[in-house]
Amino acid sequence: MAEDLPLPRLSWDPSRESYSKNLPRKRVRLSSPPISSDPVIFSSDDDPSADNYHSQERRKKRFRGPWYRQRPASDEGSQDSHEHEKKGKRKLERQFDSGVFMGSDGTDMDEFMEEIESGPASLPLRQSRIIQTEKAAPTPEELAQGQIQRCLEDGNESIDLSSRALTTLSNATIRPLATFTRVPPVTEGVFTRLEPKLKIFLASNQLTSLPGELFNLDRLVALSLRGNQLHELPPSIGKLSNLKELNLSQNGLRYLPYEILELFSDTSRLNSLHLHPNLFHEPQFPLSEDDVKEEEKVPYRIGLGNRTRQSPRRGAICAVSPDQHRRSWHTQWKVTYQARTEVRFLDINGTLVKGPSFPVNTLESNSFHNKIAVADVNDSPEPPTSGDSLSRAPSLLEVALAACAKSPQLPFIADFLPEHSPSSLHELLLKAAEKKESGGSKCTICARSFIIPRTEWIEWWEIAKVLENNSTASAASPLRQMENERDVLEKMVPLMRRGCSWMCVPEKLNVPEVEKGRMAVDGRLE
């Protein structure tokens, strides 16, 4: 037995060859402690590899030596560790004597180890794993941090954090990924891009909100948020211009941010999108008298499916989107404006003044009450006040709140409010903090950033993928009526638009007479 013990130690004891071969680990040293001393070249140095000192690799290896050797000792018996400690000390002394800085004067080996253990984030791969297991009960987020750290070090581009029981994900966890660099191949003469193609899988967690840093990762290629408890997606998702895959299914989403349309612009790369199932608001088209009179007979002859099929066609009358001319969509996607709700006008502290009330995001209201009546095609939003007090200038409350949000102490600022101050101020500051955490939001009309929206409305856009044979993916055949109905509903994606002032409202749609005439002809043809 006594002879068996040294064997594992030997395998751990790093021979010089094994170090230099282990290239990937060596490359990713972003997180190692900085080297405080200069490279060492001393004529008195009796180390056989002294002539290699000028090379960068050698210097790194020298620095790592002591505690890398220490590691197997901590796994094994205490006697072994003593042996190692002595060895380590001897080495330290020698180098100190030769004028090389290796820690402070009083540095003991134990202290050195403690210092390392106190900062697991700055440790290379193996060490951090050990510390993780030593901890009593790491939170899911801490485990996620460890995983992200490991992926960073290995150069692993797909970060799989699915089914980790994550309830929150902070900006600090995601932030290191911004520095992700690919591990280049070692082959000579081959040049590759070091920009990574990050894939983040957060499926099957209990996330209710997302950190804003996630949307600053412009190298993100795939993002899966499937099976979480998200009720709202931050508008900053539009910043992920390199995204190819987005999975949002099985969340509690009632609507998507309007900014998601950025992902379908002609410069974007989105290829696959999963939106359903979710609790999306569905448009409720009114059955006007004309419809009943003119189209009564035709729909009922065909069946149930047709009743819904007429709806988007009615909506399609107002397909003349106000900003359609300045957007060009990706050829892979068919994106058209269909309908919108009436505009909700909100007071400066966010209370509803005028407009429809949307079903709220509570668990009780999940019971299929998700239809909202669409606004008339000719509806022009009227602010609740007369023209004098209307202005695009932000309110004083908004200005002050924006100033608060700029301060780095935002989360603690509410504690400085006097005791008698109204609770609405606390709520506003909380809201501002949340908004800052998730990346802020901009007015969808004038692109000004705001904290409290003054207007909001939902627009339904038809988002469908164009297949190669020139048909849209979700366009169903007229014969399959039941599927048809579902498809038609799922094509209509509700997008929440928010404005920063009461003047930021949708433009009145000018439906050209030609368009109307054409639609009428279409109607007759059917």
Added chain:
Amino acid sequence: MASSSQKQGSSKYVTLISSDGFEFVVLREAACISKAIKKMLAGSFLESKRGDRCHFEEINGIVLEKVAEYFCYNYKNRNREDVPDMDIPPELCLELLMAADYLDSECKKKSYISLNYC
């Protein structure tokens, strides 16, 4: 400053007086953005009888200066499409937030319809 505003009469300008005695003369139209000031000047308050002077016991001079600056900023930009941002020093942001809440508060306690008669 105070005397000049009193001479200018009651119609066009109003004087805002801070808790530590600073006075700011602002266009009445600009100041009436605040529902509280609007009520002070229009209604049953003592202020309207004293020549359009509004006393703010809870707002000090430094904050009220910013408030007055905001009134001008808001008035100047009322018809503009691209409104510039207004600079607020970080040390003032919380006090200004409370002042903003106070200046808007009158309307909150009443219902929104109060706007029509005030």
